[in-house]
Amino acid sequence: MSIHSTLLFVLAAVAVIVAVRWVAGRTGLPAAALLPLIGIAYALLPGPNIGLDPDLVLMIVLPPLLYSAALDSSLLDLRRNLRIVVSLSVVLVLLTGLVVGLGFHLFVAGATLAAGIAVGAAVAPPDPVAALAVGRRVNLPPKMVTIIQGEGLLNDATALTMLSVAVAAAVGGQFSFPAAVGQFVIAAVGGVAVGAAVAWAKRLARPLTADPLMSNAISLATPFVAYLLGEELGVSGVLAVVVAGLIVGHQTPQFGSGAARLQTNAVWRLVDFLLEGFVFLLIGQQLPEVVKNLREYDTSTIVTAVAISVGVVLLLRPAWLILTQSLPRSLHTRLGGVAEPDDADEPGSARRAARADRNADRLTTREVAALSWSGTRGVISLAAIFTLPLTTDSGAPFPDRDLLLFCTFVVVLVTLVGQGLTFAPLVRRLGLRADEADQARVRNEARSAAVEAALARLDAVAAEEPDSAEAVDTTRSQLLTRLARYRGRLDLIQQSRSSERPTSPEYETALRIRRATIDAQREELVRWRDAGRLPDEELRVLERELDHEELLLPKRST
Template identity: 90%
Template structure:
């Protein structure tokens, strides 16, 4: 087992390296490698749905929620709810009806079960590609928000469908009540867990304790939600959104840096293992197909893939055709409420871009971003083997195969073509606008610091020298930020303008840091500097280098 884990890590690292140099998404390459491995002789790793739902899903959802914006999701709440709740429910129902009408012997409940499993997109592949091609922030928010909330909808729908298939009874009022209870309860549990994390604030100053609490939070939220028979998935998401929103007030800078690095590593390894695991399920999902004739398999796959691929664009086009009054953004800033201060007009303009309906190019991109992933497979593998009467669960092997095909088609097909599609559509974030916002915020922060220094100087006369030194440094920084803003204001393009002088300054600063590192290592190698002291001084230089922007005008 250890050898398999090490081999998997090696494959994940190599694929990540290849993906970075070719532009191909790792999320699409890894399942193909998993399929190749599954076809080779030797042991294979089966998918344990309980392991995925309890161990893999909570940290991945929590990490994604931490990196999401609660305010941006609220601004785009209408379309996020439309995709993560209404579209998921409609997908499940239409797949169920399709199975009932066109697949010989299939029941409506079994069809809705597979529909619920394949309904929720897994945004990992789409987001990885979208960030690499610099997809506009609104599009990233919609894909991210949809992926955070749709699993709770799908898993609740699946449990209702399975109960109907196993017991042979279905009550629409009962199903609606169960769904509402699971959703409301999940939100309440997530908020409660976030409140408990806030109570643990005295412990979060220590980076190690902060990491331990952060890693434990998604599992606490999920287990508490499941124990109370509400949506543990939604509890994890809500806890992550609230904690991520409150992180600047809850943790120290050192804790945030370390926690962010830990979660990036967790995401990298878990996502890699998950996508490898998807491909290795091929033998399991095809072994039970001998009992079905070819036409039945083809029809079932066509219904599953067809609904998934066609319903999403149709839904987006339909919802974007609603009256403009229904596209009003929840919350945000309006022109009459905006303060009369520099930059407020641009903030109104950015808010208006969030409020407007999607363009045709954005609809096309969102239509092609619905990649399915391991959650779909984990969900369908939870189907019981038998019903309450002892009979085999209807068409279980066929449902497994249909889910696998949908995951493979969307993950590989859409995953590999999403980046070229986005480039062809010309969808890119306005880099100049993003850089302008950052430098406006930096300038405002420095101005707040200068005002605070005046207060300190007034009440602490003995700190005059320190105040003047710090003020000089801050004024130099403010002049630099304002210089960047002037450069950005003069740019008439969405691409970041270049500044040869500033780029040269960055190169000089990086060269100076490299020279310091080399000298410290020479001191260590000559025996004049202990390794422990070297690591302390290296961290100082690492933090100094981290402060340098990656691009000159950003």
């Protein structure tokens, strides 16, 4: 396409993404499920399509999406749920690839084991974007969000490494299990090391990140540096990106400035929004490519291959979750190497935290049901299968390449649309919701503790600087007012027996009044500008001050 046509296509895609986001916000339907359907509809119309370039996806699209997700993840929560996350993102991915491979080898005429494992590796890793979008909308409990998010962060490295081993066997005709295991271990350990090194280097660049623009530039470059460095060293670039993002996200509150954090968060939200939108549109447009060469296969062969791919993906996940959660608690403890301490003498909060850590990997029946239906596949599966070479080392066509492409597309479509559209009703039917009252209690306890620490620091400042008494008294008065508000919220929460976030007419009235005063100030500034009394440059400075003040106000009572 010409530059003019490409620009028109990109603008049209942005318009579609914005429109679908608007529809999704009002209907509750996930945009990740609607966009592929629009992409398919467009693909069936006459005119040019955008082909999926796997290198572009793996090198340009995947690193920023993974890095952004890692920044938003909790390293502590991920570590607390590490056993189940590893179980899903490593063991289940490997098991899915092997079972699909065996199914192809045994039941699909002419299919080789290596080719079957290749498609199994491609369809094994879930893409959590759709599930997380729905989960956050229906207020899924934080533990479930952590598991789904953690699985999505780590499973791509497992799948892509497995795929490379399978492709090497299919192309070269040889397969060594010890060599494959060694390659996997080296890729994983090396990826972790590279990610930690990149995060350490970014920490050394801390003096440069005080400026928000420089901080944004470094942040946007970090995932590509981690990915390229990992790939150049022959280890997992995907895992390097994830580890770098987890460490940087964990350290950002300590080493980043407030202005840089605000701007960087806004930039990454925009990057996620556009990249995810383009990716899901791109999935639908691959339909002509994946079906054009299926004429050489019998209908029974196609049906059998698709049934194996979709069946294993849909059935193995709940079976694995049920199996692992059926293990005795003592076996879980031994596998994790964690002793069961006697917490009778521990304080209440410490005892609750210790018990939560010990039970983090135990899921309820409702949680197992929700996780079983959260395994939506996405663009990584398509990008992975499109990396299959056209020929083997002998010059022969890669075995069943077109059939493997079609099976992967069907799996992505069935899970992304089918599970994506039904995940929210399932979660609501199961009654899985975060305890809003408990979340509000933790936030207000932390706010109170932070204000008390500030008051203690004020006492130290007053002792060191006697001349600052007036400023200290003014600041102390403001902090005490804030502390009284937080403690009032805590009292209201403790009096409520509901898991819903309690509301207070006085608190809601105060929020409404604060918003009204901010609106009045903004309107007056605009009148000054329109009357020629305030330059636009000064208006933007004052408007930014009001925007930050408004940003501090909660959307809901918290």
